[in-house]
Amino acid sequence: MTSKFSKYDEYGFVRADDFDYVEYEQFMSVYLTVLSKRSMRWARIMTSNPQLKKTARLKQFVRKGIPLSLRAQVWTSISGVQKMKDKDGPNLYKQMLNKPINEDIKNIISVDVPRTYPDNIYFYPTSENHAALFRILYAFAAQNPNIGYCQGLNYIVGLLLLITKNEETCFWLLRVLVENKLPDYYSKTMDGVIVDIEVFSRLVKKKFPDVSQHMTNLDMPWALVITKWFICLFAEVLPIETTLRVWDCLFYEGSKVIFRAGLMLVKHYRNELLACEDIASLAECFKSIVQQPFSLNCHVFIKEMFKNIGSLPMALIDDLRRQVSAERNADKSTYKNRKG
């Protein structure tokens, strides 16, 4: 295979053996032009709106992609990190590093650090990134004793580190995601993510009833395929550039973006999913669609996900969340009563 692209991508991830270099080359030849245009426009908005105050124009800019060199700064500005820092003080990270945490939590973090992106050239035993990853997860656990550590956070922090290259920034961005953007995904009962998986399945039922019916017919619970989508916020699921573009919007607009991205996958690969005749081929199909050309082409993916899913107001998601939670609570108390 002749290609100007190396075995590793620009973030240090090794490309899969079956990586489609031809498809990627085609995509990049277009996307590089997009990137340089976006870069120039971002340079202008950084001058005209240096505080990055939330405006309709800024939202559009974020949806069209934040340049890599500005991501750390823009993510920090648009996500509300500053408000957190004002409230908790700028020395919080250092304080948390000195706070003792539960030994079990510490152990599981230690075990997970070396198995976070083991194929990435920037993560290897004794690398500074490994040490930083441990410290960020440790400080986060110290700050959030009710959460401690949830497997999956390692992938989120790892990716934050690769982008921001600053562990303290990562700590604050992680906090803002877990504490403000997502509802209770990583707690000891993971209630938030269980609810959101059910919310997602109801959204699919509403928007793509044939896919929903097909899942039911093949006896495939959504949790089997999409838990990782939600927990890792598509890190380790979608191609890296697409994940980062989803995160751009996530930091600005919040968790509904995760639903949009998931629904987009279902919509675009609807025929492929419907063609699966049993649960095994359906599981394989879900594994493969996230790496196919449409998922790789981040620019088109994001554009379509805002244009072609139809309206998805936060109020609807919140309603569904309340509904599902209430049903779960009712189930729990029925179960308790039956037992008692």
Place this chain on the structure above:
Amino acid sequence: MANRAVPQRPNGQTPGKICQFKLVLLGESSVGKSSLVLRFVKGQFHEYQESTIGAAFLTQTIHLNDVAVKFEIWDTAGQERYHSLAPMYYRGAQAAIVVYDITNQDTFERAKNWVKELQRQATPGIVIALAGNKLDLNTMRSVQTDESQTYAYENGLMFMETSAKTSANVTEIFKAIAEKLPKNENTNTAGQGRRLVDSAEGSNKSLSSCCK
């Protein structure tokens, strides 16, 4: 591929019966669930196996005489908090491998809890195998073979000590499970004669075979 542990059917032979079974792996974090699957399915081992989030799906087929047994393998996340998702993963499973790490007593206790839960809540008659993994770290062992063997016997489980690293007993445990699973058609109605589990307790009625 060169290391693939399971011999494939030679070309030209007419395929016999194909049986499909759902198998789930359960056990504490970092005991080697994903590594066992990776060894069984791809013949590989990674010193630093990425932690599984939610569930991962793989398939592998092994051949027993005239029957091809296709495993649909659901590998799961081990951290305690993922427990609430587990019933969705083991629902409808005909077989389970409950894994612990022979160098870590806590993981054995956790394995016992999984066994209890499966016997109480999973498909009645589910075939359960207990795997004491990391046999390559025998010198650091803290769970004695006798102890696990006795526990397995008393609870009607199959039991093997395995090493995903050296591949010791990996194919063997899947093969033993395959042999134990019912492969006669219409097990629900006609298969009462076949004993599915060693355990004296529990009904076997609901475990159906999936043979074509």
